[in-house]
Amino acid sequence: METSIVGVGVGITDRFRTVVEDKTLRIENLAPRALRVDVKVTHRAYHNGRMEDDTVELTVTGKGPLVRAEATDADKFVALDQAVDRLCEQLRRAKEKRVDARQHPRGAKFAGGTLQGIDVEPVSADVLHAVATGEIPVITGAEEEQDYTPVVIRTKNFEPEWLTVEEAVDRMELVGHDFFLFIDARSDHPSVVYRRKGWDYGVISLTTPAAPQRAAS
Missing domain, CATH: 3.30.160.100 (Ribosome hibernation promotion factor-like)
Incomplete structure (x- = not known):
């Protein structure tokens, strides 16, 4: 290697x-x-x-x-x-x-248009409100006070990947993160899988689908 x-x-x-x-x-x-x-x-x-x-x-x-x-x-x-x-x-x-x-085969199963086997819940409204109102500030680099300790929000941009929920969970495990952002290959909805306890995971999806995946040229 x-x-x-x-x-x-x-x-x-x-x-x-x-x-x-x-x-x-x-x-x-x-x-x-x-x-x-x-x-x-x-x-x-x-x-x-x-x-x-x-x-x-x-x-x-x-x-x-x-x-x-x-x-x-x-x-x-x-x-x-x-x-x-x-x-x-x-x-x-x-x-x-x-x-x-x-x-022991298991995982997310679809029945009647619903997702079973994975907990689905919206992001906390308190967190969204705190970000929108500035209670959770974004560090700009202009803060020079020694005691200034805002919550640091780091940004990262990357190309979207169309994956199944199971594939996204595997990717999350391999990169060692507690969450993984992807486009659900079954629904085309931007989604996030996240770690809960043990082998339990959750998934949060937006209701608006992403742009269709482009065919390889």
Whole structure:
């Protein structure tokens, strides 16, 4: 399996490269179809350098959906250990889920135009009101007061994917998130699956369908 290591604001030593190579053996054992693992180490300093940390991001690509995990610590070696542990746990959960699905088939079922087997509930009205009225502010970068601690809302844009609910749950498990945004392939509705407890998941869908999926050129 090919390994790529990139440092942002920090140098990558030979010792760190050696440790990464050793750690990737665990990943390779759990994901034998993986072709490449990208390791990104980002160093950040806060409050005029009085506080520093390193974030290690791992991205595994191969035959199938990508798998991602990250961790942050004052020591990049500790962050690496934590990120590898999280990535391996995600791979184990995905493997156990596949085995469980083969032995005990279950999942979302459609009957009479309704979705069964997955809890559907709207987003909290209190949260929508708080965002709309500014009670949950968006950080702009202009706040310089040392004690200013707003709720940070990060934004990310990406191309839509048409997936079934079951496929979206699998993607969520592999990237290690608590939710996953997608277009429901059965209804064309923008939807979000989210983690509840154990193997229980929920899905929230908009009532307005997305634009039809374009045929590959």
